[in-house]
Amino acid sequence: MKKKDKNTEEKILQAARQAFTSKGLSGARMQDIADTAGINKALVHYYFDSKEKLFALIFEEEFGKFFSNLAAVLTADIPLFEKIEQVVALDIERLSQFPDMPLFVINEVSRNPAMIVERFKQLPIKKVTANFQKQIDEEIKKGAIKNISSDQLLINIQSLSIFPFVAKPMLKSVLQVNEKNYKIMMQMRKKSVATFIIDAIKT
Amino acid sequence: MKKKDKNTEEKILQAARQAFTSKGLSGARMQDIADTAGINKALVHYYFDSKEKLFALIFEEEFGKFFSNLAAVLTADIPLFEKIEQVVALDIERLSQFPDMPLFVINEVSRNPAMIVERFKQLPIKKVTANFQKQIDEEIKKGAIKNISSDQLLINIQSLSIFPFVAKPMLKSVLQVNEKNYKIMMQMRKKSVATFIIDAIKT
DNA sequence: TTGTTTATTAACCATTTGGTTAAATTTCAA
DNA sequence: TTGAAATTTAACCAAATGGTTAATAAACAA
Secondary structure, X not given: OOOHHHHHHHHHHHHHHXXXXXXXXXXXXXXXXXXXXXXXXXXXXXXXXXXXXXXXXHHHHHHHHHHHHHHHHHHOOOOHHHHHHHHHHHHHHHHHHOOOHHHHHHHHHHHOHHHHHHHHHOOOHHHHHHHHHHHHXXXXXXXXXXXXXHHHHHHHHHHHHHHHXXXXXXXXXXXXXXXXXXXXXXXXXXXXXXXXXXXXXXX | OOOHXXXXXXXXXXXXXXHHHHHHHHHOOHHHHHXXXXXXXXXXXXXXXXXXXXXXXXXXXXXXXXXXXXXXXXXXXXXXXXXXXXXXXXXXXHHHHOOOHHHHHHHHHHHOHHHHHHHHHXXXXXXXXXXXXXXXXXXXXXXXXXXXXHHHHHHXXXXXHHHHHHOHHHHHHHHOOOHHHHHHHHHHHHHHHHHHHHHHHEO
């Protein structure tokens, strides 16, 4: 039975990911996770101790997806406009793959801000933002783009990329588009959003 | 004791709003709401029957704030650029006043999409979007703005306005700004976002 | 083969939670 | 003043929930 180890563990993680990302920490049920994984509830505790700990693992995972490549692209040594195109395309591709993830992460950070503050302390954020800031300032000085703070630009980029996924059910209703067409719209945004941003800032 | 009616009712609603918007439907506790309102838990049920019904009331309220003036501005008979400025300013002003509201609404719509679909059936969305669409198409034909679908433009406007409030705790961490400075940034966005959008679409 | 370790389960347990009930208190009209 | 109606509370209740335990089954090393 020892070979089943990884198998069971993985099944639990999969079920937990599904439960937590769709219902949140307080909405998810351990019994549900066990049922979905096709095992006894006690086994979930056997493998992962408590709900909190299991949740922390899932959060870590999803949080990683959220920020993994962003820093890399942001600090890459490429022209600004190209960088914007890459960040947007990367964001939207990742979000298309894991559509529940951003709302999940946002929720849990909102409900427990201390968690993220801790995690961020170990990341070289300042380096990333300072690097980006420098590139922006240079472009402004060159007269290639209008005057804008790198913080605000970063917020705009992430807003345009992420929000349509976070608010998907609402936007689908307002705009009265079905699932298929919404996905098509998101694919179009991979290019159109970058163009939108570049047009907004170039002189 | 009859005069206390409105008073108690309002105290409960206030406590419920606080609980639901900060912790969501499943995270909020009836006992908590009663305690915050300074009354017995049974009284909450006396006035509002069930948790679900109380929640529905609060949701209705918050949802109203979300969409109240938007339709009015969108269908107003004013130039496009002016309209964009007004929508953004209105959005950000409202969101500054009720910062928990958008995440709350988005969450509950995500968890129960049927609810919003029902509600939207009674609203003249098609009229609003068709109206806006027409204005966009005219501006494109005039050559005043670039070619863009009104849906995508609407998504961009709402993304830039709402997302910074939805993701506030996360953005505060990433950008390492404190509460006061974040508020200042949001105030600046009332104008800068409109300019950003107009620059993005004008020819 | 056998004894030890690991994995899995059924049955429980304590706590929390939404909700109810019956009694007490207050209000107010007659 | 009195009695019915409305308001408020303390004490409960049943169901749900996270978690534990003790026993069983499987895996494996000797």
